[in-house]
Amino acid sequence: MGQINMELMRSDAPIGVFDSGVGGLTVVREIMRQIPNEKIIYFGDTARVPYGSKSQETVTRFSEQIVRFLRTFQVKTIVVACNTASAYALETLEKNIDIPIIGVVKPGAKAAAEVTRNKKIGVIATEATIGSKIYSQYIHQLSSDVEIYGKACPLFVPLVEEGLLQDPVTDEIARRYLAELIDIDIDTLILGCTHYPLIRSTLQRIMGENVTLVNPAYETALELKRLLGSMKMLNEETPGLGSDRYRFYVSDKADKFVHFANSIIKYGILSAKTVQIEKY
Amino acid sequence: MGQINMELMRSDAPIGVFDSGVGGLTVVREIMRQIPNEKIIYFGDTARVPYGSKSQETVTRFSEQIVRFLRTFQVKTIVVACNTASAYALETLEKNIDIPIIGVVKPGAKAAAEVTRNKKIGVIATEATIGSKIYSQYIHQLSSDVEIYGKACPLFVPLVEEGLLQDPVTDEIARRYLAELIDIDIDTLILGCTHYPLIRSTLQRIMGENVTLVNPAYETALELKRLLGSMKMLNEETPGLGSDRYRFYVSDKADKFVHFANSIIKYGILSAKTVQIEKY
Numbered sequence: 001m002g003q004i005n006m007e008l009m010r011s012d013a014p015i016g017v018f019d020s021g022v023g024g025l026t027v028v029r030e031i032m033r034q035i036p037n038e039k040i041i042y043f044g045d046t047a048r049v050p051y052g053s054k055s056q057e058t059v060t061r062f063s064e065q066i067v068r069f070l071r072t073f074q075v076k077t078i079v080v081a082c083n084t085a086s087a088y089a090l091e092t093l094e095k096n097i098d099i100p101i102i103g104v105v106k107p108g109a110k111a112a113a114e115v116t117r118n119k120k121i122g123v124i125a126t127e128a129t130i131g132s133k134i135y136s137q138y139i140h141q142l143s144s145d146v147e148i149y150g151k152a153c154p155l156f157v158p159l160v161e162e163g164l165l166q167d168p169v170t171d172e173i174a175r176r177y178l179a180e181l182i183d184i185d186i187d188t189l190i191l192g193c194t195h196y197p198l199i200r201s202t203l204q205r206i207m208g209e210n211v212t213l214v215n216p217a218y219e220t221a222l223e224l225k226r227l228l229g230s231m232k233m234l235n236e237e238t239p240g241l242g243s244d245r246y247r248f249y250v251s252d253k254a255d256k257f258v259h260f261a262n263s264i265i266k267y268g269i270l271s272a273k274t275v276q277i278e279k280y
Numbered sequence: 281m282g283q284i285n286m287e288l289m290r291s292d293a294p295i296g297v298f299d300s301g302v303g304g305l306t307v308v309r310e311i312m313r314q315i316p317n318e319k320i321i322y323f324g325d326t327a328r329v330p331y332g333s334k335s336q337e338t339v340t341r342f343s344e345q346i347v348r349f350l351r352t353f354q355v356k357t358i359v360v361a362c363n364t365a366s367a368y369a370l371e372t373l374e375k376n377i378d379i380p381i382i383g384v385v386k387p388g389a390k391a392a393a394e395v396t397r398n399k400k401i402g403v404i405a406t407e408a409t410i411g412s413k414i415y416s417q418y419i420h421q422l423s424s425d426v427e428i429y430g431k432a433c434p435l436f437v438p439l440v441e442e443g444l445l446q447d448p449v450t451d452e453i454a455r456r457y458l459a460e461l462i463d464i465d466i467d468t469l470i471l472g473c474t475h476y477p478l479i480r481s482t483l484q485r486i487m488g489e490n491v492t493l494v495n496p497a498y499e500t501a502l503e504l505k506r507l508l509g510s511m512k513m514l515n516e517e518t519p520g521l522g523s524d525r526y527r528f529y530v531s532d533k534a535d536k537f538v539h540f541a542n543s544i545i546k547y548g549i550l551s552a553k554t555v556q557i558e559k560y
Contacts, residue, residue, distance in 0.1 A: 047338045048328045053441075055533035058327045158438040161333075172449055253335035278558040 005098040009076040011233045014039035014247075015224070016070030016078040018063075021049035022257060023157070023194030024081030025264045027104065030221035031079070032246075032267060035228070037235040040246050041073045045277060047251035050157060051084040052126025052193065059128065063089035067097065068280040069249075076233055079224060080104065083125050083192050083216070087132040100227060105129075107223040108190050108216025109138035115212050116188040119146045122181040124203075125192030127152040135190060149184055153177045153193075160195045161260075170199060174206050182207065190214045198264070248272035285378040289356040291513045294319035294527075295504070296350030296358040298343075301329035302537060303437070303474030304361030305544045307384065310501035311359070312526075312547065315508070317515040320526050321353045325557060327531035330437060331364040332406025332473065339408065343369035347377065348560040349529075356513055359504060360384065363405050363472050363496070367412040380507060385409075387503040388470050388496025389418035395492050396468040399426045402461040404483075405472030407432040415470060429464055433457045433473075440475045441540075450479060454486050462487065470494045478544070528552035 017028055021044050028042055043066050045051075051059050063085045070078055078101040080086045080093070086103030093101055112121050112135075123135045130150040139146055155173050164170045181189065189211055191197055197215050204213055228234045239245045246267065250257045254272035261269045297308055301324050308322055323346050325331075331339050343365045350358055358381040360366045360373070366383030373381055392401050392415075403415045410430040419426055435453050444450045461469065469491055471477055477495050484493055508514045519525045526547065530537045534552035542548065 047334060053536075054327060055536075058532045155438055155442055158435055162434055169449055169452055172452075252338045256333075256335075 003098055004100060006231070008099055009231070009233055010074070011076070012039075012235050012237065012239075013074050013076040014041045016041050016043070016073065016075035017081045018043040018045070018066045018070065018078070018085070019082040019194060020045050020051040020084065022046075022260045022264065025261055026194050026197045027079060027081035027217040027220055029265050030217045031224060032265070034221040035225050035234065037238050039235070039239055039244065041070060041075060042246070042248045043070060043275070043277075044248070044250045044257060046257055047277070050126070051082060052128050052157065053154065054128065056088040056128075056132075059085055060089040060092050062277075063093060065277050065280040067093055067101075069275060069277060075099070077101065077224070077228065079220065081194060081217070081220070083194065084128045087129045087134040100231070102220065102223060102227065104194065104216040104220045105134050105192075106138050107219035108192065108214055109135050110142060111216075111219045112188050112190050112214045113139050113142040113146060115214060116146060118185070118187045119143075120184060120186040120188070121146055121148050122184070122186040122189045123148060123150045123192045124153045124156075124177065124181075124189065124196065125150070126157070127154055129192050135192060149181055149186060151177055151181060156199065157193065157195045160198050165199055166202065170202055171206070174199070174202055178203070178206050186211060188212045188214060190216065192216065249275045251275060251277040283378055284380060286511070288379055289511070289513055290354070291356070292319075292515050292517065293354050293356040294321045296321050296323070296353065296355035297361045298323040298325070298346045298350065298358070298365070299362040299474060300325050300331040300364065302326075302540045302544065305541055306474050306477045307359060307361035307497040307500055309545050310497045311504060312545070314501045315505050315514065317518050319515070319519055319524065321350060321355060322526070322528045323350060323555070323557075324528070324530045324537060326537055327557070330406070331362060332408050332437065333434065334408065336368040336408075336412075339365055340369040340372050342557075343373060345557050345560040347373055347381075349555060349557060355379070357381065357504070357508065359500065361474060361497070361500070363474065364408045367409045367414040380511070382500065382503060382507065384474065384496040384500045385414050385472075386418050387499035388472065388494055389415050390422060391496075391499040392468050392470050392494045393419050393422040393426060395494060396426060398465070398467045399423075400464060400466040400468070401426055401428050402464070402466040402469045403428060403430045403472045404433045404436075404457065404461075404469065404476065405430070406437070407434055409472050415472060429461055429466060431457055431461060436479065437473065437475050440478050445479055446482065450482055451486070454479070454482055458483070458486050466491065468492045468494060470496065472496065529555050531555060531557040
């Protein structure tokens with residue numbers, strides 16, 4: 001991480017969170033649960049979603065624009081709530097920033113390394129995240145004798161976005177994607193894309209009850225709480241329930257986003273604003 | 281269409297063709313077959329694909345950038361080889377351009393109106409194209425007593441891009457999407473997304489042999505030939521087989537595009553170049 005400038009940070013400032021679209025809301029949901037006093041500015045890049053099939057150069061360029069946008073709100077920290085952006089862009093973003101920035105990959109990797117008993121961990125994610133081998137790198141830094149098996153699952157995101165959360169087609173696709181991980185006898189499976197917690201019950205049923213599913217969204221909120229606590233940057237006052245507590249921005253039109261967001265977060269997202277993100 | 285300035289057009293100039301990604305290559309393939317003397321500049325917006333789930337404002341803004349890019353090649357005409365962009369952006373593009381520009385919707389609508397006998401036409405396409413009701417509008421201009429039934433099929437594009445062209449999962453999803461069109465007893469089905477010709481045999485099998493499938497890619501190449509012929513703008517000389525006969529540009533990295541493109545066009549696409557399209 002670049003040099004952190006504590007003077008730029010105020011404990012009552014909001015946390016910036018971004019994702020390629022709606023998936024990062026599973027991270028927002030965990031932050032809301034674990035540190036309910038925090039204000040959040042969320043950006044979903046709905047005009048350019050998805051990131052998981054695109055290149056490192058493109059995902060990094062998009063992420064840099066979003067970080068510039070989030071910083072206009074004087075956020076105290078940024079959460080990259082997208083596995084693909086965490087895998088491809090976080091290292092570059094860290095070098096050029098003077099507030100803390102965390103991704104979802106490292107917390108997920110850490111939890112999986114702690115949980116596994118037979119030292120066989122599976123990772124399911126987008127093509128980009130799997131191709132980057134980033135989960136392997138992080139897990140091997142913590143525990144060099146673990147074997148990691150990655151499997152790209154490109155159809156899960158469209159299936160989730162179509163609402164087929166409990167459906168024979170999703171079951172069939174999941175069985176195909178997971179077959180080799182079952183054969184290998186992994187005991188821990190990282191849900192390496194923020195959409196996947198939404199089909200958690202399907203994945204658990206197919207993997208069997210003996211496999212522990214690790215949700216990086218949950219681990220990331222925990223890590224964020226720890227980080228802000230260690231810097232004495234947790235917000236100590238409960239903000240009012242006004243419209244500036246949680247603010248949502250998207251790059252495409254807001255209506256569809258609001259509909260999907262309300263199905264993930266029970267808080268009740270009343271509105272989101274559109275931003276021409278390529279101007280940042 | 282805006283005022284056409286014939287002085288801007290040279291018969292040996294290339295044709296500009298664009299799409300949100302790779303689907304428009306099914307249109308390029310038809311142009312190559314039907315008017316093989318023409319040079320083509322293709323642009324695929326692979327950094328921002330797909331368009332079919334995005335808003336009219338966003339798709340129009342992206343399309344305008346692409347038209348500005350294509351015009352830097354002094355193209356003699358532009359083909360919007362994407363149903364969503366044709367549905368959402370063509371009218372705006374036409375108003376501001378002084379060379380001919382055609383989309384895939386009108387030629388597909390015309391062919392369907394000519395083919396139907398029982399006056400019941402189905403349209404399958406993206407959410408955006410179906411929501412725009414553009415096929416209904418064009419068909420009703422030609423034949424007011426036809427009934428048109430639209431069905432959005434958002435999973436077809438990811439299934440095609442995953443290569444599941446002949447697969448039980450694609451069959452199952454197709455059966456669900458097409459069930460109501462079969463019940464209604466349509467006799468003509470418009471493949472209203474440029475990816476769909478790639479699962480044509482699955483669609484034909486499920487609809488039955490008595491339903492005529494209309495491929496707007498084919499009809500558009502035919503319309504383009506007619507248009508250029510009427511303006512005496514067909515290229516009369518066979519261009520050499522050098523690298524400038526067919527040129528491909530994309531907004532994301534080129535390697536994945538080239539791989540997929542070569543599976544659609546047997547010509548052998550050797551290379552594609554990356555363009556930062558938001559700068560246009």
